[in-house]
Amino acid sequence: MDKITLGPMPYMSVMPAVLVGANVKGKANYMTAAWATVACMAPPMVCVALNKARYTAKGIEENKTFSLNVASVKHVVETDHCGLVSGAQEDKSKVFQSFYGKLKTAPLAAECPVNIECRLFKEVDCGSHQLYIGEVVEIHADKACLTDGKPDVAKIHPIVYSQATYFDIGKPVEKAFSAGKKYTKK
Template sequence: MKKLQENPSSALYPNPVMLVSSSHKRKESIITLAWGGTCSSSPPTVGIAIRKNRFSYDLIANSKEFVVNIPTTEMLEEVELCGTKSGLDIDKWKECKFTKKKSTVVKTPFIQECPVSMECKLKQIVELGTHDLFLGEVVALHLNEEWKQEKYPNMLTYTRGVYCKSEKI
């Protein structure tokens, strides 16, 4: 099998697709992210990588919290909207017709329609380069019971510009 020698890249195969909700004072947004993942089991910690120019960047840096919501393949339209429009210009909650659910620990609401939502408290921002890494401790976890019983169907992943559907084997 021929191996291609490509330029070094941090893209994994695949990356998880996340809808990260954030808020600070009266401002709020939902950003689509594919750069990030699991970091530590105890304390439960996730990492998300955000460019400095995103509206969500300052919301999270100032409020010191965020919520990672995991969308399904049925939510591709909303994922695209939250990944191409800025919360500075539009109300993404309204545009996506998402239901705001009150979080239990943080102030930012989570997305009712997503099967998983992880409330996170910001522990650290690691300045890296194009993106900075936000490390968040998961302080509350909301999971759809049915979705868990069905063993996590319809998960959306992203591999170098291509959306994929993950399947259990």
């Protein structure tokens, strides 16, 4: 293999593009983020890293709640728009239809096939970004995007982000926790 060094950077080959929802000064606000992932299984937690200057961060600090909304590729224009403009300069509360779940202060985007409602568990100062870890209070999912009662990525068509480009999910390659059983020692 012919490898070269690229220097330190926060590189992951693909990341989900999600909408982070937070009420700021009593109004729903959404921003696009690709730095989101699972943080813990039990209790269920997710996390997202936001630049400290982001308007949405003010809402998370204010209410101690937020949402991660998994947008579908059919809403890529609206999703990208929410990352291009700041809620401090433009009211983004009407870009998506908001509804509220158990927490009453974490706006959820109705057009998104999956919404993750979170109570702030902890925040970590990571330098330029603040890492918000949220305990999952509830998952809201469109019935049409479920298979056997679980979200189905093939039906959701989540937006995948990689190096300033959005992608759709491709076809399945192998089953996790199963494909490795085919391995033979060298």
